[in-house]
Amino acid sequence: MRKLSVTVDIVLLTIRDRQLQLLLIKRSATPFANRYALPGGFVKESESLDAAAVRELREETGVDKVYLEQLYTFGDPRRDPRGRVITVAYYALVPHTQSLRAGSDASDAAWFPVTRLPSLAFDHRKIVEYAHLRIRNKLDYTNVGFELLPAKFTLTDLQLVHEAILGETLDKRNFRKRITQKAIVKPVEEWAQTGRRPAQLYRFSDSD
Amino acid sequence: MRKLSVTVDIVLLTIRDRQLQLLLIKRSATPFANRYALPGGFVKESESLDAAAVRELREETGVDKVYLEQLYTFGDPRRDPRGRVITVAYYALVPHTQSLRAGSDASDAAWFPVTRLPSLAFDHRKIVEYAHLRIRNKLDYTNVGFELLPAKFTLTDLQLVHEAILGETLDKRNFRKRITQKAIVKPVEEWAQTGRRPAQLYRFSDSD
DNA sequence: ACAAAAGTGTTCCATATACACCCATGT
DNA sequence: ACATGGGTGTATATGGAACACTTTTGT
Numbered sequence: 008m009r010k011l012s013v014t015v016d017i018v019l020l021t022i023r024d025r026q027l028q029l030l031l032i033k034r035s036a037t038p039f040a041n042r043y044a045l046p047g048g049f050v051k052e053s054e055s056l057d058a059a060a061v062r063e064l065r066e067e068t069g070v071d072k073v074y075l076e077q078l079y080t081f082g083d084p085r086r087d088p089r090g091r092v093i094t095v096a097y098y099a100l101v102p103h104t105q106s107l108r109a110g111s112d113a114s115d116a117a118w119f120p121v122t123r124l125p126s127l128a129f130d131h132r133k134i135v136e137y138a139h140l141r142i143r144n145k146l147d148y149t150n151v152g153f154e155l156l157p158a159k160f161t162l163t164d165l166q167l168v169h170e171a172i173l174g175e176t177l178d179k180r181n182f183r184k185r186i187t188q189k190a191i192v193k194p195v196e197e198w199a200q201t202g203r204r205p206a207q208l209y210r211f212s213d214s215d
Numbered sequence: 216m217r218k219l220s221v222t223v224d225i226v227l228l229t230i231r232d233r234q235l236q237l238l239l240i241k242r243s244a245t246p247f248a249n250r251y252a253l254p255g256g257f258v259k260e261s262e263s264l265d266a267a268a269v270r271e272l273r274e275e276t277g278v279d280k281v282y283l284e285q286l287y288t289f290g291d292p293r294r295d296p297r298g299r300v301i302t303v304a305y306y307a308l309v310p311h312t313q314s315l316r317a318g319s320d321a322s323d324a325a326w327f328p329v330t331r332l333p334s335l336a337f338d339h340r341k342i343v344e345y346a347h348l349r350i351r352n353k354l355d356y357t358n359v360g361f362e363l364l365p366a367k368f369t370l371t372d373l374q375l376v377h378e379a380i381l382g383e384t385l386d387k388r389n390f391r392k393r394i395t396q397k398a399i400v401k402p403v404e405e406w407a408q409t410g411r412r413p414a415q416l417y418r419f420s421d422s423d
Numbered sequence: 424a425c426a427a428a429a430g431t432g433t434t435c436c437a438t439a440t441a442c443a444c445c446c447a448t449g450t
Numbered sequence: 451a452c453a454t455g456g457g458t459g460t461a462t463a464t465g466g467a468a469c470a471c472t473t474t475t476g477t
Contacts, residue, residue: 011219011221013301050301052217052299054292055291055292056288056301077288080264080288082303083263084263091260093264093301095288095301162429163429178468179431180431180468180469181466181467181468185465185466202428202429202475203474203475204427204428204473204474204475205429207430369456370457371456386440386441386442387457388443388457388458389439389440389441391458393438410448410449410454410455411453411454411455411456412446412448412449412454412455412457413447413456414455414456415457
């Protein structure tokens with residue numbers, strides 16, 4: 008009987024250039040050498056699945072504080088030509104401000120817009136599509152958008168995040184009304200200095 | 216290194232006595248001998264996760280045609296005292312009309328209301344809670360309720376399913392308005408003969 | 424002065440909610 | 451006749467969608 012392995016793969020998402028982008032790593036080893044793949048790796052004997060995802064993300068991308076959520080488990084017996092490998096997929100969200108100090112085994116990492124992906128290794132394309140679908144749905148009924156922004160942000164920043172995820176433009180007045188009357192955000196006593204006219208900065212208002 | 220195993224466990228739900236109930240099987244083997252557990256078992260080398268769930272459900276409960284959806288993967292390294300066992304949890308929905316011919320290795324199967332569970336083996340209680348949460352949410356934005364009914368049903372039947380899942384009573388007129396104007400159901404040329412006054416039978420209207 | 428993004432209200436429509444009585448059938 | 455569940459409409463409240471102009475700043 009072939010050896011059974013379990014891996015975690017992570018769809019790491021951020022907003023760059025007003026687009027939803029994800030991090031891919033170019034494989035050097037076979038199979039799928041020189042193809043891009045999701046960051047991820049084998050689950051160790053004594054670690055939980057979540058811990059494995061956090062560790063792989065740190066090792067391969069240098070990303071540390073991150074929103075992480077389990078997505079789906081892919082277990083087609085032929086998804087990996089090397090043998091039976093079941094993968095537990097996660098998605099992760101980081102503000103673009105987080106710097107990437109790519110680890111030693113991830114020298115060839117790059118961001119790609121979710122709408123313009125290169126050819127991917129394994130069934131990773133399917134995993135990415137699933138992650139994209141999930142975050143679009145989740146935006147409707149959660150505050151998941153904040154995970155992609157720094158602690159202080161303008162309402163325009165937040166709107167751009169929503170637009171990038173949904174792939175459509177939103178009405179400014181309706182958007183601001185919705186956000187403010189849900190009391191999801193609180194203004195802070197600061198104004199953004201970028202661009203022309205200073206904009207009110209806000210923060211996510213979970214605590215008070 | 217300990218051997219790594221992957222199992223599937225299935226939360227099989229139905230409506231009985233106007234309550235959401237699930238099927239549990241009394242374990243005979245150690246660990247957790249004589250405790251109730253979810254139907255499930257090891258994933259075979261050459262079968263997909265979905266196929267394993269279908270197979271285990273058939274073997275252990277005799278249930279065949281069934282709505283099945285992957286729920287979440289539980290991988291705490293200490294969730295099974297025998298070693299490292301990662302389980303991919305599913306939930307399944309069947310009309311109560313489906314008969315159970317419990318298989319040889321499931322002689323001690325019984326239905327329990329989700330709100331009144333016995334002490335369960337492993338982390339199965341957590342899995343059940345997760346399934347209950349998922350189906351309640353899913354009811355809002357899908358037609359998942361039909362999976363718990365036979366092909367032809369009355370609107371009262373459907374309302375009872377919703378009430379059982381949500382755990383609250385619903386207004387009859389509002390419920391019927393919502394269901395009928397979404398064109399989710401179609402009347403058939405038949406009337407239920409049970410009880411006092413015959414009720415219009417409907418069917419789910421996916422096709423046409 | 425002009426360019427660029429910030430900020431701000433009202434109207435309309437669709438959907439959800441609250442609420443009570445008559446009807447058809449079997450016993 | 452009565453008990454049981456089947457069936458029906460209206461008024462109100464709430465949330466989403468459409469829609470355009472003025473303000474503030476830097477150059």
